[in-house]
Amino acid sequence: MKIQDECSICLFRQIERFLDGKNPHILQAIESAIKKIDMQDSPPKSAIKIYDILKDSLKCNDPYYEIKQDSMILAKQIAQTINPNNLQEAIKAAVIGNAIDYGSQNQDNIHDAIEKTMSEDFAINHISNFKETLNKAESLLFIADNAGENYFDEILLRFIKQHYSIKITYLVRGKPIINDLVMSDVENHKSLFDICEVKSSGVPSPGFIYDLANEDSKRHFMQDSIIIAKGMGNFECLESTKDKRLFLLFKIKCNVVSGFLNQNLNKLIFLNNY
Structure with a gap:
């Protein structure tokens, strides 16, 4: 895009x-x-x-460091209150992380956002394709987005791990940029490491650009059975990649993407991009 x-x-x-x-x-x-x-x-x-x-x-390699740490503390507390009963709810739980305003100091606003997201339908929802692919998959690549969302991503990935025999790789950015996740952000998120292999993509951008990824990430992208790319930045980089294995999960947060998809602002998207 x-x-x-x-x-x-x-x-x-x-x-x-x-x-x-x-x-x-x-x-x-x-x-x-x-x-x-x-x-x-x-x-x-x-x-x-x-x-x-x-x-x-x-003269600071990670200007958003403190913002990211605050986001992860809040996200961890919120994520502990969410227990999905099925795959659809687990996917919703993951996209909640993309929908919350971590800068809000109003707990009521945050809990309202959670309830609204859990009750809202996806504007585009290719969960049937996802289930079909997941049933045959041996490996899953999850391309992460922002700090804090990792705790909501874990809800989805743990559900998948519990119900499917599959190897999961979780990719974060290669170096700090805005509030995107890097390896140092998740090193204390031990439960995430219990269910998947966490790796750096090598990508220096707030979206997965294949040509800028390290060789290991390129191999995963080309070979893994199924790919979930989370967030609008990953959508902007990958929408032109037409691949039946690729699922894009995010909330529409800007008019450009809204117009591109011909969907309203704030809608939830789970798009099989082929």
């Missing part, structure tokens, strides 16, 4: 919110770099250079 003007504005506003009125010279450098973005690239690929400027300017 190629970047649109609206995506460039979104990139700028993300960093503007993060800086919160501080370091205006960094924002000026970001604005200048955004004007030079290659409009043939995907939004996540464009984000690499922009967030490298932020990291270099702040």
Whole structure:
């Protein structure tokens, strides 16, 4: 999916919110770099250079570290309250992680978001295809998204592990970018390591770009029986990859993706991308 003007504005506003009125010279450098973005690239690929400027300017390899840690503490507490009774509910539990606003300090808002998501139907739901593929699968590749979502991902992956004989690999980003998961974020999530092999994809972008992945991740992507890619960044990178093994799981959070899929904002998507 190629970047649109609206995506460039979104990139700028993300960093503007993060800086919160501080370091205006960094924002000026970001604005200048955004004007030079290659409009043939995907939004996540464009984000690499922009967030490298932020990291270099702040002399900090992981500017969102504290935000990620806070998100994971909250997500762990919430995820412990969710017990799916079937595969559909387990998939819903995973997408809850993509739907929650971890910045909200209002517990009622968070619990309302959980209840709404669990009761909401998917706008696109290819669970029948997923079950059919899962029944024959020997290996599953899960491409992760943001910090905190790992605890909700575990709910789905644990359900699958309990009901299917399958090897699971869980891929995180290759280096810090925005609030995406990297290996250091999940090293204390011991129960995740109990049910799957956790690896770095090598990818430096907030979405899985095959050409930027390490060789091990490329092998998994080409050979594993089934692939779940979580979050909009992974959708933006993989929507052009037509493969019956590939399932894209996310909530629509922007007008560009909404228009691309011809679906309303905030809708839940579980798309078999072939």
